[in-house]
Every structure is written in C-alpha cells, then in structure tokens.
Amino acid sequence: MSSMLKSLSIMMIASSLVFAGGESDVIDYVKKKLSRNPQVKINSATVEEKLPIPGIKGWSAYVIGLDINLTRGKETRRIHFEDILFVSKNLITSELVDRKTGRDVRSMIQPKLPKDIYDPSHLLYGSPDAPHKLILFSDPLCPFCRMYVPELLKAVKENPERMALYYYHLPLQAIHPASATLVRVMEVAQKDGKNEIIDKMYRIDIDPHIEDEEKILEIVAEKTGYRLSPKQIHQPWIDKKLGKDRITARKLLVTGTPTIFVDGKKDITREKYKKFIEKK
Known part of the structure; x- marks a missing residue:
C-alpha cells in the first residue's frame, strides 16, 4: 500500500469505537470521516462484502470499497481502494485484536477470491x-x-x-x-x-x-x-x-x-x- 493510500486508510481515520446500527451507518461514518479532509472528494463508498470473523462472536468484518479524488497541490488523482471495518450490533472499530492469541483480526479476514485468480x-x-x-x-x-x-x-x-x-x-x-x-x-x-x-x-x-x-x-x-x-x-x-x-x-x-x-x-x-x- 502506498503512503498516499495509508494516509487515507480507514484504519487511520477510524481510530476509536463509535455506535453503529447497520450498513448505512457504516457508510455514513466513513463518508463523514473522509469528508473532513478538504483534499478528498468522495465519488462512492460501498460495502463490498460482509464477512464473519472465525472464532469471534458478535462481530463482522465489512470490506469497504472507496472511490475518491485526492488533490495534492495542483495534482488530482482518482483512487480506488479497499479496507476493513469491524462492526458489532452497536459499535464500529478499525482495530480488533484476539485477546487469547494477541493476533490482529485483520489477518484472519479473507474476501472472496476473484473468479480469474487461477489465470x-x-x-x-x-x-x-x-x-x-x-x-x-x-x-x-x-x-x-x-x-x-x-x-x-x-x-x-x-x-x-x-x-x-x-x-x-x-x-x-x-x-x-x-x-x-x-x-x-x-x-x-x-x-x-x-x-x-x-x-x-x-x-x-x-x-x-x-x-x-x-x-x-x-x-x-x-x-x-x-x-x-x-x-x-x-x-x-x-x-x-x-x-x-x-x-x-x-x-x-x-x-x-x-x-x-x-x-x-x-x-x-x-x-x-x-x-x-x-x-x-
């Protein structure tokens, strides 16, 4: 991931727990956070996948797809990237750690493989x-x-x-x-x-x-x-x-x-x- 994407990563902008209700709340939250950056124009934000987390009850992993325009100086670039948010019934967070293993739960998440992966x-x-x-x-x-x-x-x-x-x-x-x-x-x-x-x-x-x-x-x-x-x-x-x-x-x-x-x-x-x- 480039430094530019890292600076835009949901992991960086969602640093604390907040209340959530459903997919619309997740997207609203992401848009609200990104809109605070005057260099960013949001073209679209969508939930690409909602995945269960192995061995962890009450939480799901939301793969968020973002399409934005990023302006730095005189240059504007259109960027698409994905990131993960962890969502329970009432909470959203960008970081979730397994207490027993100390493992970052991100490493346990896997989106669906592309159909042409075995090209x-x-x-x-x-x-x-x-x-x-x-x-x-x-x-x-x-x-x-x-x-x-x-x-x-x-x-x-x-x-x-x-x-x-x-x-x-x-x-x-x-x-x-x-x-x-x-x-x-x-x-x-x-x-x-x-x-x-x-x-x-x-x-x-x-x-x-x-x-x-x-x-x-x-x-x-x-x-x-x-x-x-x-x-x-x-x-x-x-x-x-x-x-x-x-x-x-x-x-x-x-x-x-x-x-x-x-x-x-x-x-x-x-x-x-x-x-x-x-x-x-």
Whole structure:
C-alpha cells in the first residue's frame, strides 16, 4: 500500500469505537470521516462484502470499497481502494485484536477470491490439474520472501502433480525500489520459458535501494547471464499484468509479503503446502 493510500486508510481515520446500527451507518461514518479532509472528494463508498470473523462472536468484518479524488497541490488523482471495518450490533472499530492469541483480526479476514485468480498466465510451477492450488504474493527482495519462497518453489517443482503455484507480484517499492525492475525481468523470463531466472531473483546479490534501472539490468545480466533492455521490460502487456497483480492484491487485502493462499484459504502459518510434499 502506498503512503498516499495509508494516509487515507480507514484504519487511520477510524481510530476509536463509535455506535453503529447497520450498513448505512457504516457508510455514513466513513463518508463523514473522509469528508473532513478538504483534499478528498468522495465519488462512492460501498460495502463490498460482509464477512464473519472465525472464532469471534458478535462481530463482522465489512470490506469497504472507496472511490475518491485526492488533490495534492495542483495534482488530482482518482483512487480506488479497499479496507476493513469491524462492526458489532452497536459499535464500529478499525482495530480488533484476539485477546487469547494477541493476533490482529485483520489477518484472519479473507474476501472472496476473484473468479480469474487461477489465470494460466500466473501459473509458475506445477500442473493446472493438480489437486492443491497455491497462490503466492511475493517480492523477490523482501527478506522474508528470500528465506521462504525458494523452499516453496523447490517443493512445487518436485511435486508438480500434487501442487500448482500461481505467482502474483507485490513489489514493496517504498522499502526496496530495485524490486520494481526485477519483477519486470521476471515477467519477461517467464514468458520466455526461463523460470530458472525467477528462482535466481531470490538469490541475486543486489542493493535493494538502487533505482537506476539500467544499472539493475546490468547487475542482473552479470549475475544471471540474462540480458534485457529497458524497452524489453516496459512492454504494454507487462504493465497490464503488473497492474492486475496490484488490483488483485488490493481486493484480497494483501499488503505484506510473502502472503500465500492454499486451496482457496489464506494460510497464516505459510506451512500448509508441506503437507502435499510426497514422502520418499
């Protein structure tokens, strides 16, 4: 999530409990809070989904979809984003924590998966007919991803009839700008049938703060032998696919990496795929 969206997040504007009655009260509350910001013009605010919260009675999670115009200086941008509010019979809050586990309840919420989530163009490894389908949102320069993803890729490659891995890019550019270029390299490599380059992106030795695209491409060429030009990684189809990945992450409220879904359910443990590894 960009800093701009963070500043608009319902999580930021709804910092305390308030009384609520139904969906209309939730929307009225959101509009009232946002309207206090003179830089914001609300085009629409809707309840996208109302979801139960596993193990927590009396509360529901409302996925709120917002379409706004944000003006900063002379620039006005139209932005659409989703966020969550927790609602009981009489209360609304943006934060809810499980007292027993200390876990932020947001991590337990999962909107419905898009119908096209298992798009063949996102299939990285495994058979589309495999009984277990994995969806991964990742950034090759995320330290946690670099520890986790190589093992996951290896497991799927060695068990292609058991698992299929659908890969979605979520480069955290504010933290490590170089990932924005690397994911474009990964897209071209996948289309070229060079998936081994994708694996190498999780091991490449590169300063994550580099922003010079040509310098990044030169490092990739030196480290992997795979040489691409800026023109090759800025084709319209790449822009379109990366844009779809961002939208999909947004709709599923994925803001961190790695995030994995196993057989349609978010796996907070990130370990469930190991059950599908064939024992030798």
